[in-house]
Amino acid sequence: MKLKIKYITIIALGALALTPLACKKSFLTQTNSFQSTEDATFQKSSDVVALVNAIYDTYQNSDLLKKSIWYYANFMTHDWFNYGNDIIWNYYAIPADFYALPSFWNNAYIGIARANSAFGIIETAKEKGIVTPELAQRLTGEAYFLRGMTYYYLAGSFGGVPLELNSVTNGLTPRSSQDSVFMQVVSDMQQAASLLPWKEDMGAENLGRATKGAALGYEGAARMWLKDYAGAMENFNELDGKYHLLSNFVDVHEFDHQNSDESLFEIQFDVSGSQSWDGGWQAGGEVAWIDDFSWPEEVSNFGYDYGNPALWLSYQPGDKRKLATIVGPGDSLISPGIVARGGIRGYPLVQSGFAAGDQRYIGSDGKIINTCGTVERPWYGLSDQKRSGYYCSKKWRDPTLTGNSGNQVIFGSQNQIMLRYAEILLDRAECKVRTGDIAGAMADIKMVRDRAWGGTAPEVMQDGARYDGSPAQPITDPLQMVLSEYRHELTGEYSLFYNLRRAGADVAAEFIHDAYGTVAGSINPIPNPAPGPTHDGQPHGIFNNALPPGRELLPIPQEAIGLNPNLTQNPGY
Structure with a gap:
């Protein structure tokens, strides 16, 4: 059994031969011609570039991004809930043998091995002389960045x-x-x-490739985990004038604003x-099911995550x-891209x-609905009434998608933003609070709030x-x-619970x-306690279990412990 991990590096390199290694729009499009040995393989500059591209390819995986990092960043906060097989996220009951954990762990360590x-x-x-010194320098920097970023999310989660x-x-x-x-993350990012x-x-x-600014951002974030707030501020200050x-x-999450200055x-x-079920997503294609799986079932036939009405109230x-973050009954989408395609x-x-003549699709004016349900008829789901009626509009931006309906354009090419300048400003504000510069912290917060x-x-x-x-x-x-600004700026992205x-x-x-008024041991859905369109006394997928001690960490996958007896489990599992 241990051989499976012992030769993970060989397996990871061998995988390069099996998939085209692409990572968006224009870069990472080379195909690697892997042969039997390193000397035979890396004879061209493009081969070496493809090797590094394979590290990026680790993250072009919906199970790693959505079911691992995004779920942890969001379901753990109760801002968002899961519908379906992963409902145990909603009350902090992830077991060590949960099927999604090995996907997180194994994909992360394959990327590290690469x-x-x-x-x-x-x-x-x-x-x-196969690559120039300049290209070698950049590719080495990218490998350090990607390894450091992977350890960042592993340590943040486990x-x-x-x-x-x-x-x-x-x-x-x-x-x-x-x-x-996290000290290793700092070293890699340096x-x-x-x-x-x-x-x-x-x-x-x-x-879209890793840059000096991205490395400084993650270095500063890692220093914050180590309580080195002064060092983190030095990293963040270097980004002033480089990002805006x-x-x-x-516009931050708009389909036509990807890779923006922020x-x-x-x-x-x-x-x-x-982009349908028969597409290249099953064979390493660079599309993902991340976004429209979050749309209401009434639109997409999916609806696998949904929002807490209390988040909607809190703005x-x-x-x-x-x-631009969460929509509920009677709300229209404000995404310019979605509006341009006709709206809901x-x-x-x-x-x-x-x-x-389905009443769920008739608006309050008697015409075809153009809102996320109506006040009179919230969209709780087609199959049952177990969703809240509120949905993540940050994930509703790709105008090319239709969901699992019509011509089934399901798998999209929307980039996933892992770190942006607004978060840097809020991180720096926290550092300033921690070091006593309250006026400076308020100035950074003001930029985000303005x-x-x-x-x-x-x-x-x-x-x-x-x-x-x-x-x-x-x-x-x-x-x-x-913390409030972290929530209202970053919820529905990839950072919030990590920062909390x-x-x-x-x-x-x-x-x-x-x-959310959480209660210890509350594992069943509750009715929405707030007056409003979904205040009907029925439980529509809202959970309010308190975060139990120790459950802020995910369990080490039981599969990993079975392969490596030197691993110990997190307390509480």
């Missing part, structure tokens, strides 16, 4: 994990401490930042062949992020449902309402102000309790 193999191969190729830093391993490495892993160019110095053909907030928040790093996707009046009424299921209001945000920060609809009180504690846990497990649990 990076570890790349270092020596790139150096040899440089010595032989705590301490094995640190595999060599191209050959016996697969029996024990777990290092969480701090040791190496990457010293080798990589700034984004503006990358040619258009390399747009987009003028309109809605984005530090995105996972790249691209269309190649069919302060005038905050333009609200409908432009989808095949909506059109056929209206034509058949953009959210499209002008000048109110001086007083407070939620629009509490989870039960009662009036919210002003937020005056500086750290709580940062980084602030402290007890801080995260208390923040979620205050936001």
Whole structure:
């Protein structure tokens, strides 16, 4: 059994021969002609580039991105819930033998193995003149960045994990401490930042590859886990003038604003062949099911995640992020790309449902519906009534998709933003709070909030309402102000619970309790406690279990422990 891990590097390299290695739009399109030995394989510059492209390819995996990182970042907060086979996320009951955990763990370590193999191969190729010193430097920097980013998400999700830093391993490495892993992230990102160019110095053909700015951003974030707030601020300060907030928040996730000036790093996707069930997604194609699986079942025939109405309530009046993040009964989509394709009424299921006289597709005005359900008839799902009626509009931006209806354009090419400048500003604000510079923290928060209001945000920060609809009180504690902005700026992306846990497990649990009135041991759905269109006394998929001690971490996969007896399980599992 141990041989399966012992030769993971060989398996990872061998996999290069089986799949085209592409990673969006123009870069990562070379095909690697892997043969039997390293010398026979890496004889051309394009072969070496393809080797590094394979590390990027690790992340072009919906199970790794959505079912692992996104689920953890969002379901753990109760801002969003799962519908379907993974409902146990909704009440923190993930077991060690949960089927999705090995996908996270194995894909991550395959990417790490690819990076570890790349270092020596790139150096040899440089010595032989196969790649130029300049290209070797950049590719080495990318490998360090991708390895460091992978360890960032592993440590953020599992705590301490094995640190595999060599191209050959016996697969029996024990777990290092969480701090040791984040120290390695800092080291990898320092190496990457010293080798990589700034984004503006990358040619258009390399747009989407790792950059110096992305490395500095992750280095600073890792330093925050280590409570090195001064060091993190130094990293973040280097990004001033290199990245900018987009003028309109809605544009951040727009399909035609990918790789924008606000984005530090995105996972790249691209269309190649069919976007339906028969497409190349099953054979390494660079499309993903990430986005339209979040749409209402009434539109997509999916609806596998949905929002908490209390998140919708929590946005302060005038905050333009609200409908660009979450929509509910009676709300129209405000995405310019979706509006241009006809809005909600432009989808095949909506059109056929209206034509058949289905009341769910008739708007309050008697015409074909163009809102996410109506106040009178919320969209709880076609198959049952177990969704909340609220959905993530950040994931509703690709105008080419139809969901599992019509001509079934399901698998999309929307990039996934992993880190952007607004998060850097909020991270820096937290660092300033931690080091006593409250005025500086408020200045950074103000930049983010002013953009959210499209002008000048109110001086007083407070939620629009509490989870039960009662009036919210002003937020005056500086750290709580940062946490609130993390939530309202970053929910539905890939960071929120990581940032809450980084602030402290007890801080995260208390923040979620205050936001949702959580109750220990509550594992069944509850009716929406707040007055409004879904306040009907019926349980529509809202959960309010308190975060149990120890459950802020995921369990180490039982499969991994079975292969490596030196691994220990996290407490509480």
